[in-house]
Amino acid sequence: MTIEVKNLVKRFGSFAALDGVDLKVNDGELLALLGPSGSGKTTLLRIIAGLDWPDSGEVAFNGEDALAQGARERHVGFVFQHYALFRHMSVFENVAFGLRVQPRAVRKDEATIRARVKELLDLVQLDWLADRYPSQLSGGQRQRIALARALAIEPRILLLDEPFGALDAKVRKELRKWLRSLHHEINVTSIFVTHDQEEALEVANRVVVMDKGRIEQIGSPDDVYETPATAFVHGFIGESIELPVQVEGGVIRLGDRPLRLAADGLAPGASKLFVRRHDMLVGPPGSGAFEGAVQHVRNFGPVQRAEVALSGGETIEIDAPRDRELRAGDTIGLEPRRYRIFAGA
Amino acid sequence: MSVIAARRRTLPGFGLTMGLTLTWLSVIILIPLAGLFLKSLELSPEQFWNILSSRRTLNALRVSFGLAFAAACVNLVMGSVIVWALVRYRFPGRRLFDAIVDIPFALPTAVAGVALTSLFAEKGWLGAPLAALGIKVAFTPLGIFVAMIFIGIPFVVRTVQPVLQDLDVEIEEAAGSLGASRWQTIIRVILPSLAPALLTGLALAFARAVGEYGSVIFIAGNLPNVSEIAPLLIVIRLSEYRYADATAIAVVMLVVSFVIIFAVNRLQRWAQSRIPAR
Numbered sequence: 001m002t003i004e005v006k007n008l009v010k011r012f013g014s015f016a017a018l019d020g021v022d023l024k025v026n027d028g029e030l031l032a033l034l035g036p037s038g039s040g041k042t043t044l045l046r047i048i049a050g051l052d053w054p055d056s057g058e059v060a061f062n063g064e065d066a067l068a069q070g071a072r073e074r075h076v077g078f079v080f081q082h083y084a085l086f087r088h089m090s091v092f093e094n095v096a097f098g099l100r101v102q103p104r105a106v107r108k109d110e111a112t113i114r115a116r117v118k119e120l121l122d123l124v125q126l127d128w129l130a131d132r133y134p135s136q137l138s139g140g141q142r143q144r145i146a147l148a149r150a151l152a153i154e155p156r157i158l159l160l161d162e163p164f165g166a167l168d169a170k171v172r173k174e175l176r177k178w179l180r181s182l183h184h185e186i187n188v189t190s191i192f193v194t195h196d197q198e199e200a201l202e203v204a205n206r207v208v209v210m211d212k213g214r215i216e217q218i219g220s221p222d223d224v225y226e227t228p229a230t231a232f233v234h235g236f237i238g239e240s241i242e243l244p245v246q247v248e249g250g251v252i253r254l255g256d257r258p259l260r261l262a263a264d265g266l267a268p269g270a271s272k273l274f275v276r277r278h279d280m281l282v283g284p285p286g287s288g289a290f291e292g293a294v295q296h297v298r299n300f301g302p303v304q305r306a307e308v309a310l311s312g313g314e315t316i317e318i319d320a321p322r323d324r325e326l327r328a329g330d331t332i333g334l335e336p337r338r339y340r341i342f343a344g345a
Numbered sequence: 346m347s348v349i350a351a352r353r354r355t356l357p358g359f360g361l362t363m364g365l366t367l368t369w370l371s372v373i374i375l376i377p378l379a380g381l382f383l384k385s386l387e388l389s390p391e392q393f394w395n396i397l398s399s400r401r402t403l404n405a406l407r408v409s410f411g412l413a414f415a416a417a418c419v420n421l422v423m424g425s426v427i428v429w430a431l432v433r434y435r436f437p438g439r440r441l442f443d444a445i446v447d448i449p450f451a452l453p454t455a456v457a458g459v460a461l462t463s464l465f466a467e468k469g470w471l472g473a474p475l476a477a478l479g480i481k482v483a484f485t486p487l488g489i490f491v492a493m494i495f496i497g498i499p500f501v502v503r504t505v506q507p508v509l510q511d512l513d514v515e516i517e518e519a520a521g522s523l524g525a526s527r528w529q530t531i532i533r534v535i536l537p538s539l540a541p542a543l544l545t546g547l548a549l550a551f552a553r554a555v556g557e558y559g560s561v562i563f564i565a566g567n568l569p570n571v572s573e574i575a576p577l578l579i580v581i582r583l584s585e586y587r588y589a590d591a592t593a594i595a596v597v598m599l600v601v602s603f604v605i606i607f608a609v610n611r612l613q614r615w616a617q618s619r620i621p622a623r
Contacts, residue, residue, distance in 0.1 A: 051518050071522045078522040084515040088537045098523035101533070153524055 001062055001156040001189045002027050003048060008057035010043055010213075017043040018054065019213035025191060030183045032204035033193045036236070040213040041193045042161055048191065049159050050074045061156065074157075077150030077188075081162040083142045085134040091145050092130040095120055098153035120148040123182070140171040144178075151186070160192035164199065176203050197237045201225060209233050231342035234274040241280065241316045243273040245341065252341070255312040259289045261336070267343045278303070279337040280318040282326065288335030292316075297326050308334065381599065385592040396593045401569050402578065405594070408486060409575040410601060413554035416493035420550045421543060423494075424501025431502075432509045446502045449495055454559025461492055462564045484566030489574060492560040497550030504546040505539060512538055540616040548609040555602055 003025040010018040018040045025031050033041040046052040048059060050071035059066045066074055085094050099113045108116070121127040124144040134142055143163060150158060163179065164172040180203050183190055194200050200207045201221040209216045209224055209232075217229040228234035235242055246253040247266045252273070253259065261273075285291060292308040295315070299305075303319040306326045310316060318334065320326060385393065396402060430436075431443055449457065465472040465482040472483055482488050512535065520530040536543075558576045565572045575598055582591035 049522060051522065071518070072524055072526065074522075075524075076522060078519065080515050080519060082513070082515065084513060084519040086516065086520075086534055086538075097520070097525070097533070101520075101523065101525040101529045149519075149523065 004060045006058040008054045010054045016213045028187045030205045031191045032200035032207045034200040034207055035210035039210040041210050045159050045193050049076050049078045077155030077158045079146045079150050079160040081165050083146040091132050095149045095152050124148045139167045158188050158190040162193055231272050239277045241275045245271050245273045247271050257312050261289050271341050271343050273341050275336040275339045277319040281335045281337055282320050283333040285331045285333050287333035290334040294326050294328055294330040385596045387589045393593050396590050404570040405573050405575040405578040412490050413551055416554045417547050417551035419494050420497045420501045421547045428502050428505045428509055446499050450499050458560035458563030483564055486572050488564035489561050492564050493554035496557050497554050500549035501546035505542045508542040541613050544613040548606050
């Protein structure tokens with residue numbers, strides 16, 4: 001099932017939750033909607049599910065207008081951030097719900113329903129919890145039951161809203177891997193919303209980065225990490241050093257100091273220089289584009305994180321390998337291995 | 346040292362509060378009720394039976410319990426609708442309507458009785474059009490029914506309201522996206538979640554209607570065997586100085602009410618057990 005979203009606009013009062021969003025989702029894809037809170041990602045997901053309606057724009061499933069249908073007719077599996085399990089039903093009945101409410105003409109008989117639920121509980125590896133109630137489960141188990149319940153209706157599309165948002169770090173990591181392999185197994189077109197970049201980059205085939213109701217970039221996890229399209233994407237994904245610079249007559253200046261960096265093809269004016277923390281190479285004083293004094297050093301496993309006061313007055317954090325010991329008070333030269341400059345203050 | 350540690354509790358004050366609770370409940374509820382039972386013991390079993398099996402007593406009890414139950418059922422349905430509207434929708438005047446629900450709580454019941462009577466009397470605003478249809482409300486059992494609905498409605502609304510407020514809208518969205526129709530969502534998801542609160546509301550509205558006196562006697566007409574409620578019969582017996590007769594009827598009301606409320610309570614517990622605490 002492909003999903004096509006065209007020029008979607010949704011306002012809540014004067015706040016534009018979606019401000020002209022275009023998106024194409026391919027069949028069988030696992031897509032992440034990534035963005036800070038308030039970026040419109042959940043609104044987009046809810047509109048695709050039929051739980052919200054846009055002010056204008058189009059949503060099509062396989063080329064067919066989806067906005068003409070309600071949530072009930074769209075056949076979309078939706079997994080809520082807080083699971084939304086039915087508290088008064090056992091795990092088994094929760095999963096069976098979608099099968100039991102089917103119109104009588106297509107409803108399966110009891111034995112088929114039981115077999116199907118059993119199969120789904122096996123799929124999420126929780127068949128031993130069938131008789132428990134949601135309140136007796138852990139967060140991670142609830143999430144998997146919510147997923148099994150959504151899959152019971154054999155959805156054409158699977159939508160997950162912050163699926164791991166309410167879980168602790170360890171369970172999150174396990175479920176991430178599990179979701180990816182599950183998607184591999186069932187191969188249904190899936191979209192999940194997250195504000196956690198690591199989650200998006202690790203799980204998804206493609207990542208859609210959103211901010212303020214607009215799509216900033218669509219690309220593979222590698223694309224959005226290695227070649228961010230906008231200053232927002234660079235700042236949001238990966239740990240970046242961000243420096244305000246001036247581009248003038250082919251020279252890049254930080255404060256009043258010219259930097260020895262190529263300025264070819266850059267528009268003149270106030271700009272932002274982005275460097276990944278680990279792309280700042282440490283050298284002796286005088287080498288490299290920047291010079292600074294080490295303030296603090298902390299060790300993080302394979303790297304040492306140093307706070308460096310640049311001679312221009314800015315303080316930045318860099319991640320350097322452990323092979324060259326840094327000490328507070330050292331004066332060092334810094335050379336960005338890779339950097340990007342985006343116009344605009 | 347170890348003795349003190351063993352006696353320490355995380356929530357101190359059990360002895361004091363438990364003592365106060367028992368004393369207070371005894372003074373306010375248990376001792377008066379015991380007095381009631383003692384007074385009725387002045388009657389021989391035969392006298393007791395004769396009073397209860399008299400036509401007038403039986404009819405009064407039938408009117409009181411029958412109409413109270415019917416009124417509680419109406420309140421259950423209409424109260425649920427009101428709760429739904431108040432909790433789930435935002436509309437101008439919502440807070441005003443919310444406050445209006447409490448009026449039957451606060452209004453002196455005699456005032457309510459007089460107001461309802463003049464409203465439903467043959468020349469009243471509602472009584473006149475109803476009379477034209479051949480329906481007589483004031484001074485009939487129907488009038489009692491109306492008064493009992495009036496005084497019972499806030500009990501259902503106020504018990505169900507907080508529970509519905511707690512019920513996440515996401516639950517309904519989940520049911521919808523799984524293919525449930527609106528009706529299936531209400532029957533299979535919302536009502537089971539509200540069942541314990543609904544039953545509590547039903548029990549409270551029923552208990553209130555059974556015990557109601559002030560508003561009912563104005564509108565009832567108080568015709569023996571037809572529109573005479575049991576509490577009124579008790580008052581009549583008291584004014585005739587037939588105290589033992591009065592207590593006999595009172596004891597029966599007490600026992601029947603207790604049995605019904607106990608049954609509803611069990612039912613409510615059972616419904617609650619199907620929704621384990623979070």
